[in-house]
Every structure is written in C-alpha cells, then in structure tokens.
Amino acid sequence: MRRLLLLIPLLLAGFIATSAQELRGIVHDEAGLPLPYATIKVKSIDGGNVITGGVTREDGSFSLQIANQKLPLLLEASLIGFAPKEIKCESFTSYKIALKESALQLEEVSVTANRIVHRMVAGGISTSIEASPLANLSDVYSVLRGVPLVEIEGTEVRVAGKGTPIIYINDRLMTDPNQLRNLKPYLIRDIEVLTNPGARYSSSTESVIKIYTKREQGSGLSSEAKVGLFNQLGSPIGYQPYLHFNYRLDNWDFFLSAMYQDNQTNHSFPSLRTHGKTDKSEWINQSTTKHIEGEQTQEYTIGINYEDELQSMGFRYRIAGTREDSWMYSDLTSHHIVPLPEAEERFRTKSQTFKPWNLSHRPNLYYLRKLGEWKAQIDVDYYQTSMSHSTETIHEGEGAGNEYNLPIKINEHGAKYQSAGARLDFSGPLWGGRLEIGGEYTRVHNKFYNHLEKSLNLTNLDTEQREQLLALYLEYQREIASEWSLTAGLRMEHLQNKYIDKGIVDPNKSHTTTNLFPTLALTGRLLGVRTELSFRSRIHRPSYIQLQPQYLVVSRYEYKVGDPNLKDAIDYSTSLTLNKSWFTTILSHTYSRDCLTPETGLFIDPNTGEASPYITLFKTVNAPPHHGLTAAMVASPTIKWWKPTFTLRLSKMIGYDLWHFEERITKRRATLALSVANQFTLPKEISLVFNIGYTPFGNEDNMEFTAPILTSYAEISKQWLKEKNLLTTLSVSNLFNTTHSVRTATRHSVMESTEYVPPRIAFTISYRFNSSKDKYRGTGALESVIDRM
Template identity: 80%
Template sequence: MRRLFLLISLLMMVGSLDVSALDLRVVVYDEAGEPIPYATIKVKSIDGSKVLTGGVTRDDGSFTLQIEQHQLPVLLEASLIGFTPKEVRCESSTDYKIILQESALELAELSVTASRITHRMVAGGISTSIEASPLANLSDVYSVLRGVPLVEIEGTEVRVAGKGTPIIYINDRLMTDPNQLRNLKPYLIRDIEVLTNPGARYSSSAESVIKIYTKREQGTGLSGEVKLDLNNQISSPMGYQPYLRLNYRLNNWDFFTSVMYKDEQTNHSFPSLRTHGKTDQSEWINQSTTKHKEGVQTQEYTIGVNYEDEVQSAGFRYRIAADKEDSWMFSDLTSNHLRPTPEAVERYFGKSQTLKPWNASHRPNLYYLRRFGDWKAQIDLDYFQTGMSHSTERAAEGHTEAYELSGVENSHGAKYQSAGGRLDISGPLWGGRLEMGGEYTKVHNRFYNHLDASLSLTDLDTEQREQLLALYLEYQRKIASEWSATAGLRMEHLENKYIDKGVLDPDKSHTTTNLFPTLAVSGRLWGVRTELSFRSRINRPSYVQLQPQYLYVSRYEYKVGDPNLKDAIDYSTSLTLSKSWLTTILSHIYSRDCLTPETALFTDPTTGVVRPYITLYKTVNAPPHHALSAAIVASPTIKWWKPTFTLRLSKMIGYDLWNFEERITNRKPTLALSVANQLTLPGEISMVFNVGYTPFGNEDNMEFTAPILTSYAEISKQWLKEKNLLTTLSISNLFNTTHSVRTATRYSVMESTEHVPPRIAFTISYRFNSSKDKYQGTGALESVIDRMNAGHD
C-alpha cells in the first residue's frame, strides 16, 4: 500500500512540473443553443498549416485542451458531420464558445470514415465509444469486445483481465441468456463500459461488469434470426449448434420465442501428471498420461410476451432447458512406492465412463417497470428448478489394456431449487442520481453420492437450505466542473443450513452479515482522465464445493468438498489514468479466505488414518495476502488497422507456499502480454488476429513452469444488400496451447501439463427485419445459478 501511494505522489509531482502548459476550454453549441457532443476539436497553428493537438467534446459539448503557452496565438476548429466547420482565433487562456450551423449537404452524400476510438472515464471503469468507429464495422459482438481495453475473449467466453468472468448488462438489463450477447449487431452498439470496480447496486460477488448500450431498432411485424454454428476440435467429431429466434411486434406488444440445440465433443489430454507425495511413514511418486473425451448435448426453448408504453413496461418469460453428458477417460499410470520399503514400479491402465442422462430445468421470470417522471422502479420475480440429476460412473483397471482387475461403479446427483425477488429504484436527487433497492433469494438443494463398496467410503445424503437478504444504496453526482463521485453501500445477510440425512448439523451451518462499501472519484487531472476507486466483494463457494462427497477419479486420485469453507472477501483499490489512446491501471487487492484448489493427503474418513500413495484434490481457504498489479493498454488507430496492446504485471505478497519442508516466501510476479488486431477491409470483410503470451507467473498456489501462448484468428464477411447474411470462419489455439503448472504443499508436489488442441469454427447466420423484443426483466437468481453450475469440473 505504501508503494502505491508513493507512486500516486510521484505522478502528481510529475504533473505539477508542467508550469508552461495552458488549458483552453471549448464549448460547442448548435444554432438552437443545445450542446453538441462528440464534435471534433483541433488546435492549429495560426496559419492553419499544422495541427498541434485535438480532441472530442463530451456529452455537455465541452472539452478542455492543453497546449504550450509559447504556442499562442492559435486557431480552434470545431467540426462534426452534418455541420459546417468553424474556426476561432485564440490569443489567451479563456473559455471559448463555438456555434456550428447545419450543413446544406445531405449526409447520404458524404463518405464517413471512422478514424479513432474514444474512451472516457465512468464510475468504476472505462467506457469505449463503438459507433462511428472501426469496431462498428466488424462481423459480430465478440470481435468488437476483443477491441475493447481489458476484455479478453476465448471462443465465446468473455473475461476481464485480472477480474475473471464479468456480469453482463445490455441496455441496463442483466443478460440471462448467452444468445442475447451473440445476437447483438456491431453497427447498433453505441458504447461498451468495462467496470473493474462495480458499485453497490451489483452483487457483492461481481468482480467485474460489462455494460453494453445499443441504438434501438425500429420496426413492427415478424422479425427473427436463424443461425448455424459448426465447430471441430482436432481429433473430435464435428459439433453443431442451430439457433432460431422469432419476434412478432404488434403496437406495444411483443411475442417472442427461441429454440437452440447444441451437440459438441471436446478432447483434453494431459501428457504428464506427476505427483510426489511424502509422509512420516511413506513416500511415493505417481506419474500418468491421461486423455479425456466429453460429449455434451443441450436444448433450450424460450417463450415470452412483453408490453411497453411511455410510462411502464411488463413481461413474462418462461425457459425450459435440458442437458445430457457422456464422458470417457483413459489413463496410463505408473506408481513408484519409495518408502517404507522400495517396491517394484507398478503400471496400471485405466478407463472410465460417466453417463448423465437428460435432465431438465425450468425458469419462469416476471417483471414490472414503472416510470414516475425522471424516476423509475422495477420489480423482478424469478424461479429456478432442476430435476434430480443422476450420473453413473463405471471404471475398470488392469496391468494391461485388457483391464483384468475388478472395476468400480459409483453414482451421484443433485437437485436445485430456488426462488427470488428484486426491487430497483433510481432517479435524480440533489443534483445527482440515486440508486437503491434490495433482493431476497431462497435456496433448497439436495445431493446424494453412492460409492462402490470396495472403496470403503461413506455415502452422502444431504440438503442445503439458504436464505439471502441484500440491500443497497448508491449515489452519484458531480463535485466540480470536471469531477464526479460515486459512493455506495451494500449489505448481505446469509443464513445457510446443512442437513445430513434429515438432521440439521449446526457445526456445518452458519449465519453471516457483511457490508460492502464502494467509492469512486473521477475527473481530469492536468489533462489526464483520472479515477481512484475502492470496492469490496465476496466470492462464495459453489454448492458442490460445500458437499463432503468423495468423487472417484482413479485408483490413486479423489476429489472432495468441505461444508466449512468460508466465503472469500476482497478489498480492491484502483487508480486509472487515461489520455488519448493510452490507459494505465494500478491496483492493490487485499484477499481474505481466498478459495483456491489444492492437493492434500487422503485421510480415511472412518478411521482417521492416512491412506498412502493417494492424492486428494480439494478447495481450501488461503491465508490473507496482498496483490499489486499494473496494466498499460494502448489502443491506437492506423487507418484500417486497429491494434490493442496490453501489458499486465502482477505480484502476490504474503501468499507463502510449502514445498515439503521448504517455505517459499518470495513468489515470482506474473507477466502477461497480448496484442488484439482488428482489420476492416473493403468488400464488407473484417479480420481478427489476437495473440497472448505469459512467459512466467504465479496464480494462487500454482506456478506456471513453462510459457503460455494463446491465439485466435477470424475472418468474416457480410453479404446481400442489407448485410443480412453473415459468414465467419475462426480458429483458436492455433499454436497448440500447452499449460504447465506446479502445485506445492507440505505433503505433495504436483506437476501437470495440459495440451489444448486447435478448434475450428464456422458460423452462418441470416436475420430478417430488425425489431427485437423489448423484454427488460433482469431476474433475481443469477449469482445463485452461477454457484449451482460451478464446481463440477
């Protein structure tokens, strides 16, 4: 923390040395006296031959430009498509007012070329303007997101650098279906905000938020989209995903439906997995090669109706989904028992198959939104339920691939049920904006686990009942002409009851109350857009991680959960500096009870005796520690080429490890480099080529023992007169990505190498008409459903 404040002080000292700089404030209006946002301002030499600096006006039509004192006098030029450019002579430091007149030229006769992408500070993060930029000409939303600072895309997975998977809002509506993101058309996207320190209105578990704002599409009658995704991972069967969306608009009503089916197979291979274990009585080395194949089938159906007029909006949506999974694992294991007496190295061949038949989930959602002048209030009611899933695993082993040794059969399953409600109220107050509300969720989950009798482990039959009450309050307002502040507070009260075979277990139940403050101050400091923010957040274990069920992996490997896991809490402080196309982010995070995977010895739950030669995979709460990070993002525009360069350096402090008897206190930092390239070519063709490189680093208790290289390439084209037809060809992991990591504890050291083969995908989509449903329900169970889906790997 001292280093961070020292760095801030140095930055302020550097800024204060620029005594010869002059700030010129310009406000641009139209003939009616209305401010003109996004007008281009240029400062030119008095003869007009040289442009000294420039910028773009803000929403209030103002912009502050910085030049050197000795350059006076200069010319100020304001221009915007649809208006006649105008120049003003500037001889001193004062405020200048420029009035633009509408041009007599028709916009349709003009050829508009986007030349730069603008960024601005918002509370908790950065906003990128997409419209009238090269990004608006790309083929799909994922290509657009790849060009936004701090956003990382792998296939269709969206992440924020250093902040994990974000919560996504589209026009201030929480995204509850990934198809909502896929269906966005780049030319309709206005702005994308990336919040690395979200405010109090967001869930305390939200580490980052992406907010996408679009221009409204008009139209009535029938509209829709049909899409087909084909993908193939090397040595895997072809996967496919057809999708159909229809919407019928009649006056203020929308009637909508969608259908999606997905069939995909993936391969994962671990060329090397080596575990060195040691206790007072024994020592061993297990080394294996593993191949894993997984097939997933998913189908999803949605129907809904929505009504909207000038003062209110209401709607109902019902979604039913079902999934089916089959997986196969083949391993070649050698086990070397070193103590108490050396034994001959044993070799085992193993195969296992896990079958999970179709299981359906139901999710109805109802909302009502009402506007009261400048204020609005919205209530959401949400429900989610699955059937009891049943996964059956059959495993066989042998010293040869005839698998002559006896096999085992295990089964496990879970049923999830939850209901919730949410209220949000927002509007202007005392010159600022107030947002407040709350939510309530109730959860009732059931789990069972039955292991083969030969494993001598207890079965599981548990219930988990949970109630969460959350209240939040957030206020934002300007505190000076160019500064604003946002402050918020969120309270969450959680009651969790653990029931074992119908009996409440008070030792494994808990009640917690947490407060999560947020604060952000942003503005312009010596010509640099600046924001200082603070936020606290929580990361709760998944429901599976809280179950003490043993899952069989192989003869020498098991997984287990822990009902006594604590919630992880982070306290994050960030400083963001941005000027033109260059952004710098400095941050400090204090983590308490961080959830991290770990290897451990296997203690028999009935006898309490350590079973030798077996590795146990589990999740634990790490000791408190700090993390410092710095990121530099450069996003210039060079004609039709729009690159984004990102350099990120981070280091954990206080996260010590034990490598058997050796304590490791000074962990290496993590360095991550990436280049995202967007190319807009003639003929409605766009190209993407992204590369990421991590030469070294540590993440929690894992150390990267070899450099990691990731890649993604894409080419797309829009067809037909209205650009209704889109084709995209992409390839990920072009260079055969390999991940090599080491995990060390007091009793074991595990080294693993995973190979991720390339995946090729082809997408063809056709849309007709342009109107979409105006459903604005956000749901109230997103954080609960995330905890249901996590922890199954």
C-alpha cells in the first residue's frame, strides 16, 4: 500500500506531462465565476476554419488537443447570454477567457425559454433546467418530476426500473435529505440521470442523479426554518420541524442544523392466505393483520468548511437518535386438511415492540486539492450506533372470544453497528480525454443478539459480523469522433466477511470474494438522434440483518428468519438509449445471478431438523440465474403552462421459472407499467402537480400481481413575498386507497396477500433568509455500508 501511495505522485506527473500538446484554460464571466458548457472552437489564423472544438467542464475549464497543428491559432468561446470572444494563441499556456453578458443573447434566451434541452452523457441523460419552464416551479421535487426517468412519491426519489438512486449536488454526495429539499429551482442548472453509472461508483449503485446549480453569492448569516405536518388516514397527525443556519466569513463557512420528527403510520393486510404442504401434512392459514408504527427521530449537525481557489477542506459531525414503538394485531385461522380428521384453530395476537432511544454518531472530514488541471480528494468517515434493545410483548387468545387467555411471551433483540472508511479520488485530463482513478477501504464490526421465549423452543442468537472491503477503480472518457465519446471503466472489489458465533469464527458461514465490474458507454449522435450504448455490471449485497439466522415471530404460525449463507446478487446490464427532442426510448437486457428474492417456505425445526406443519417461514433466497428484457418510452413535451411526462415500460423475465407445488410454471406474463406526470405552472407563483401510475398486470421476481395497481400523487404549492422566500405546499398521495395484491408460489407453499395503503396528506411551510449556503464538499466513504444497515 505504501508503494502504491508513493507511485501516485509520479503517475500524476507523467499524466500531466503527456497532456502538454493541447490548448487549455478556463472560461469565466466578468465577476470571475466559471462558465460551464460554454462552446470552445479552435480555428486557423488564415481562413478561420474550425480545427476542433468542445465544451467547458463544470468548473469552466477546457482542454483541446490540436494534433500536429502549428501555432498561432484562434480560440473562440461562446455561450448563450454572453457575447462570443476570440483570442490569439501563440504558446501552450493556460488561457483565461472572460465573457461579457449580451442583451441580444439574453433576448434569445427568452425566446427559447419554453424548450427543455436534453443531451446524452456517459451512462445516462442530462436535462437543462435553467432555460426551461422547470426553473419556475416551486420546489426541487416538482422539478425532478419533470425529468425523464425520475419518479417522485412524496419526498421519495426513484429512477424508473433502477430503484433508489444516490444523489450528488455539485459533485458532493448527498448525505442529508434536507440538502435536496433546500435547493431553489431557479438556481438549478442541469440534472443528470445515470442509469448505468461508471466504475467510480460503488458496484451496488443502480442509478445516480447529479444536480448542478448556479452559485449563489452572499455572506454573513443565512438560515432556513421549515415545519411539516402530515397525516395518514387513521393515524394521529405527525410533525417535523427543521432549522438550518450558516455563517459565511470570507472563505469560511460555519453551519449547524437540527431536525425532529414524530410520525405514526399504519398499513394492513385485509387478506393473507397461505396454502402449505409437507410429506405428512397439508393446511391453509387465513389471517388479517394490521400494523401501527410510531417513530421519533432527532438529528443534529455541526460543521466547518474552508475553500479557496486551490483547495477545500472541512469537518462535519452528526448525531442522531431514533425511538420506535409499534403494534401488530393479527387474527389467524389455521385449517388443518391432513392428517385426517380435518381440524381448525383460531388465534388472535396482539404484540407491542418497544425500542428506546438509540443514538448514532457520524464524524466526517475531507480535503480537496487542485493540482494544475488535476483534482485530488480524500474522505475519512466513521459511523457507530449504540446497542439497540427492542422488547416484544406478545398477547394471544385462543378461539372466538375477545380475551387474550394464553401465556404472555416476551422476546428481546438488538444490534450495534460500527464502521470506518476512507476514500481517495484523482481526476484530470489525459491524452485528450479525462481520467478518474481512486479507491476506498472500509471496516465493519456489527453485533447482534436475539433472545426468544423458551416456550417457542427456538435457538437464541449472539453473533458478530466483521467485514473488510477494498475497492479500486479506473475510468477514462474521451471524444473519439465528431459528436461521439467513449467511456470505459473497471472496478475491483475484494470483500472478506467473518461470521462469529458466541465468540468463535464459523468458517462455514464466512466467505471471501473478489469481483471485477467493467463499464462501457458509447455516446453520440446517429442520424440526428442522440444515442448511447452502454454496459455495466452491478452487485447487490444482502443487508446485515438478512445475514443473521435470527427468528422473528410474526404470529403463532408465521416466522421470519435470515441466512448467513446468502450470496451477493450480480447483474450484467446492456442498454441502448435513443433521444430526440422530448422523446426518449430505452431498450435493455439484464442477466441476473443469485438475485435476492423474498420467499415463503417450510419451517425446519432447528432442534429436530424436520419440517413443522402449519408454519409459514418468510425468508430471503438467491434466485436461479435468469434474463430480463425491458423497453421504456418517455415523452416529455411542453405545452405552454402544462408539462406532461408520459412513460410506458414493458419488462419480461426469461428463465425465472417457479414451482406451484408439483407444477412447474415456465411461461410468465410480462409486466406493463404506465404513468403520467403532470406539471402545471399557474399565475401568481402557483404550481400544481398531478401524477398517476397504473400497472394492470405483471410478474416481479417470484411475485405475480393478481390485481391491477393504481398509484397517485397530487400537490399544490405557492411562493410568497417579493423574493419568494416563503413557500407553502399541500400534497396528497394514494388518493384512491391503493391496494397491492400478489401471489408467491414455491414447491411447498403458495401465499396470496392483499395490502391496503391508506391516503397520506402533508402540509409544509418553509422560510429562507439570505442566500449563502455552506460549501462542504465531503462525499463520505460509508454510504454503501450504511445502506445495508
């Protein structure tokens, strides 16, 4: 490792030296602020012929190879809203080009203000916000709803077919949802949606959203105060106050924030039917279940940051606490078919799980340094929770009476998470392209315990989990022809996992793996259509609790358990993306190996090793290898003050066969998903959102949708005061009392369930004072670890 660190400066020196035969520099405005995406052209002195060209990067810098051309040459920079400028280049030095605002060019902006410009980027698509109607919306979630492939449910962000993304704001990893909520739409410049992220991202990352904003000037004190009220039908009103302060003094930022949330939700399963069989028995369990979950959360952050032209550094410390109190009510009827004679039992269960306040600590520091046109950054991260203690008290009643007349059962379980990590990244120009190289290292030490009532006759749990991960990555991007670019990357991850049972390492439940994850993206314009062909491999590791063989009691005849021998799931995905104006088509193929899938099965008694009748076991398994085909079409036109986004997605699994008892199911239906997202920009700073989604049929892994699924979301918001500092928002989700009905089949059991999701109403009011925000640029090094907790 020491040799590697000593080689890095030598490699950087070699890289920079090889980049000497090129024209490079930076484009900025009259105030000295960098201008990204400005057009750069290199022209001959005599006839003014264009030799080569490109655009500036996010920091306003550019570098253009000129092959065997001789100096002097002309360098021209232009950008909408600014007058173009031309300078004469007589040496290979770094040039600074200052552009002046142009009234004529600004008039052109107003003429094209109704256009939403998309362009292909490596791994995805970029949407220009600042010159589109989206910049006039009230909040960032309304803006994201207008971006192709992005799905918003309340404040939850998803990418169609790619799950929950990691989000970067100005190349800083978002670690606090409030960072997203605080963004002002009129300051957002571009939003990139990466459905095939490159090698620099964790191999478990399915999608990335990168948001770039214009810089807000300001100094002194700035703050934001926000209060949210929300209510799910049948639950008490929840609330969430939030305060953020930032004080800027020259190059320094001092910031702190505080958040508290008290929330209660409920969801129910009006029908849960399980049909099970063993060699000696057969039964049908029918139940209704209702869950009520109450959670209180508080979070406090304090930090300091310094930034100048060459470097940036900062330290941030966050402490958070969570308290939970949940109830579950179940009415279960078990019909015993075999052995004869047939019999029937009925059990009513009331259980309460209480988890007192549990604290987590997360200090983070970073250092970023510019090395000429190169940039280096190091992040150091630490995360630790106290040992949580959850007490589950179960009351049961037998028969049709209302009394709970069976002995009370008390179960206890808890977990402690601890991890540390470091990340090192380098990026800069190389051979006419751009190179990113780096690595990360994390260590994990988690502890778990599970003590069950003796009458259940189940094994207690007292385990530890130690994990080390070393990851190295390399990614290179370069233009290979006019309007075409190639991005290629490779990521290596070496994972060592030790399972420790009562202080002794269990080699049968420990494992060491090394995986390589290549990425490739070819992006350009074909017959006037923006085109990208990409390939990416991805890993999805089980959560830490899924790797623990601890039994959780759901009801008298329903248990849940983890498995330390679960394998990591790996996908290999190839995608073709075509974009023309406001219409986008995506075609993809995915090969999945060891996909993590929830499943029902027989309960094997750990004491006898035999299948127990009448009991359903909920667990996660590794699915057999299979293929997936997906076609998605997205249309996002702008019609005056209305901006709709229509999405149609059709997906089909191939080779994912199921067993319905003795019958093998090989022909499974495709999944069809339709959605319409509507944005309305109304007078008096009012915006309206109405989204609706419909899935009439389909299969997802081992689940079959047995009834159509309808989702909905509506929102109205208004900006107040002269500077639009005050914002009010009212939203309603699940307007139509959503129900989800699915069937899961295996060789030994078939489960059919219907879940009811009640409507949820939320009202938020926020006020911002001043405009300066902290410039903390730490990305952290533990996100992939914390996501598994």
